Amino acid sequence: MKKPASNQGMQGLRSEKEKYSIFSLARNSLTYHENWSQAWRSPEPKSEYDTIIIGAGGHGLATAYYLASQHGMRNIAVVDKGWLGGGNTGRNTTIIRSNYMWDESAGIYEHSLKLWEKLSQELNFNTMFSQRGVLTLAHTEHELKEMNRRVEAIRLNGIDSEVLNPNQIKKLVPIIDINPRLRYPVMGGFIQRRGGTARHDAVAWGYARAADSLGVDIIQNCEATGFIIEKGTVKGIQTAKGPIRAKKVGCVVSGHAGVLANLAGFRLPIDSRPLQALVSEPIKPILDTVIMSNSVHMYVSQSDKGEMVFGAGVDSYNSYAQRGSLNIIEGMLAAAVELFPVFSRLRMLRSWGGVVDTCPDASPIISKTPIDNLYFNCGWGTGGFKATPGSGHVFADLIAKDEPNLISAPFSLNRFISGYLIDEHGAAGVAH
Amino acid sequence: MLYIECPWCGFRDDEEFHYGGEAHIQRPTDPNELNDEEFSEYLYLKSNPKGVILERWLHSRGCRRWFNVLRNTVTNEITEIYPIDTLPNSKEGTEYYGQNWRRKSSVEKTIKPREYK
Numbered sequence: 278m279k280k281p282a283s284n285q286g287m288q289g290l291r292s293e294k295e296k297y298s299i300f301s302l303a304r305n306s307l308t309y310h311e312n313w314s315q316a317w318r319s320p321e322p323k324s325e326y327d328t329i330i331i332g333a334g335g336h337g338l339a340t341a342y343y344l345a346s347q348h349g350m351r352n353i354a355v356v357d358k359g360w361l362g363g364g365n366t367g368r369n370t371t372i373i374r375s376n377y378m379w380d381e382s383a384g385i386y387e388h389s390l391k392l393w394e395k396l397s398q399e400l401n402f403n404t405m406f407s408q409r410g411v412l413t414l415a416h417t418e419h420e421l422k423e424m425n426r427r428v429e430a431i432r433l434n435g436i437d438s439e440v441l442n443p444n445q446i447k448k449l450v451p452i453i454d455i456n457p458r459l460r461y462p463v464m465g466g467f468i469q470r471r472g473g474t475a476r477h478d479a480v481a482w483g484y485a486r487a488a489d490s491l492g493v494d495i496i497q498n499c500e501a502t503g504f505i506i507e508k509g510t511v512k513g514i515q516t517a518k519g520p521i522r523a524k525k526v527g528c529v530v531s532g533h534a535g536v537l538a539n540l541a542g543f544r545l546p547i548d549s550r551p552l553q554a555l556v557s558e559p560i561k562p563i564l565d566t567v568i569m570s571n572s573v574h575m576y577v578s579q580s581d582k583g584e585m586v587f588g589a590g591v592d593s594y595n596s597y598a599q600r601g602s603l604n605i606i607e608g609m610l611a612a613a614v615e616l617f618p619v620f621s622r623l624r625m626l627r628s629w630g631g632v633v634d635t636c637p638d639a640s641p642i643i644s645k646t647p648i649d650n651l652y653f654n655c656g657w658g659t660g661g662f663k664a665t666p667g668s669g670h671v672f673a674d675l676i677a678k679d680e681p682n683l684i685s686a687p688f689s690l691n692r693f694i695s696g697y698l699i700d701e702h703g704a705a706g707v708a709h
Numbered sequence: 710m711l712y713i714e715c716p717w718c719g720f721r722d723d724e725e726f727h728y729g730g731e732a733h734i735q736r737p738t739d740p741n742e743l744n745d746e747e748f749s750e751y752l753y754l755k756s757n758p759k760g761v762i763l764e765r766w767l768h769s770r771g772c773r774r775w776f777n778v779l780r781n782t783v784t785n786e787i788t789e790i791y792p793i794d795t796l797p798n799s800k801e802g803t804e805y806y807g808q809n810w811r812r813k814s815s816v817e818k819t820i821k822p823r824e825y826k
Contacts, residue, residue, distance in 0.1 A: 535755065535758075535759075536759050539758075544754040544755065544756070545754070545757070546753035548730075548755050548757050549759075549782075593727070594728045594764070595757060596783075597759045597783050598782070602722075602723055602724070603710050604723070604724040693752075693753040694745050694746050694749045695745070
């Protein structure tokens with residue numbers, strides 16, 4: 278019996294690409310790892326595609342992959358002005374969770390988390406997904422009460438969430454200071470044990486390799502400079518490598534969403550802001566979970582290399598500069614050192630910034646646009662990484678069917694006219 | 710780190726300031742004249758330009774006064790600082806103001822344009 282299109286993903290992978298496994302690792306080690314096959318091609322663009330995705334970050338590559346694997350499309354291109362995964366996909370702090378309060382958010386983030394749980398197997402690429410738990414701290418009486426209310430709302434949606442008292446937190450994270458005399462003492466917290474981290478680059482590479490093996494052309498160093506629009510319908514894009522025609526175009530360009538919308542002749546409710554992160558020198562394993570704090574604005578996890586990965590806050594002003602102000606980092610580190618006195622002698626190795634697309638309600642936009650067959654997936658702001666698989670999955674569905682599904686429908690641009698906002702500023706506090 | 714010259718206090722770090730977002734957004738005099746789509750245009754849509762931006766800043770930890778700034782969002786270079794109730798003087802500021810989509814937006818079509826000094 279012929280298998281349905283939705284099951285062709287792995288079939289395609291097996292037939293066209295060397296399967297990554299412990300055996301292939303052993304085999305390639307015999308030749309000093311010099312004979313690994315190419316993970317994806319670097320093709321020149323064809324003159325026409327069925328669908329073009331602008332932006333080869335995690336979300337864009339996931340969209341292309343699901344268009345190919347779930348919707349049977351093959352004639353797809355992903356264009357990017359730089360290298361794949363070189364924007365916010367390679368700059369975030371890799372935190373994954375789905376403990377959002379509103380039903381709409383729970384829908385998309387939990388959909389995403391469920392895809393994360395089997396992603397490495399599906400893509401045949403180790404995304405190093407680690408469900409080490411994400412613990413959010415409360416530092417005031419009010420925050421603790423609000424947290425209890427939030428946890429109940431999250432549990433009603435069937436998402437695991439649990440309130441911990443300071444002693445339970447100390448047991449879980451021995452290096453934390455729970456002294457009640459701190460300026461912002463740890464009064465409690467809530468944990469999602471299924472949350473965690475993944476290797477951000479591996480996610481982009483895994484999706485790129487899987488999409489490529491299904492025939493998707495990934496065209497790097499090919500900036501989209503405009504749209505070909507005829508009678509209110511998009512017919513293709515202008516790029517640095519000349520015009521490419523397409524029946525449908527999806528934009529997944531995070532911070533530059535506003536720039537592309539402007540080229541297409543409409544506006545978005547999005548401000549592009551710098552968001553910074555930094556890593557310390559690598560140290561021995563000391564923290565095996567993710568700690569976040571909304572009120573002192575700090576979050577930290579330890580990478581598999583041993584670096585402490587710190588996320589700072591977003592700057593208040595608009596900027597496309599991929600760098601932010603130092604006072605944001607100073608404030609975050611002050612909070613980190615107060616909560617973890619052991620970090621005070623840690624030296625920081627690198628800091629960097631990305632341009633994030635912040636929305637007025639801290640929820641994404643997955644939507645049709647005023648231009649027919651042009652779709653936008655943006656507004657993930659400071660927390661898009663966790664949604665990578667789910668976002669790509671529902672966006673592919675929207676592009677293929679020209680109609681949002683139940684998960685993506687609430688995130689349409691129309692909510693800014695109807696007023697049906699999905700206000701997630703509470704959940705989006707920091708490591709969003 | 711931005712280094713902003715407050716017209717009253719001189720150069721200070723951006724930490725002393727509060728960002729007021731895009732400047733010269735005109736509030737509709739009678740919101741009831743606008744339909745939901747038009748009001749949404751005023752309330753939510755952003756210029757968010759890559760390049761020149763006209764924006765408002767408040768010296769919140771200093772003299773607590775508002776002023777306007779012309780900044781480049783790619784280089785963060787500030788090229789003009791002008792009072793809150795005036796329009797920019799420089800060529801690029803005047804050009805940006807004139808060409809901004811808000812000049813043609815439904816809000817600015819339905820109301821008397823604000824008078825600047």
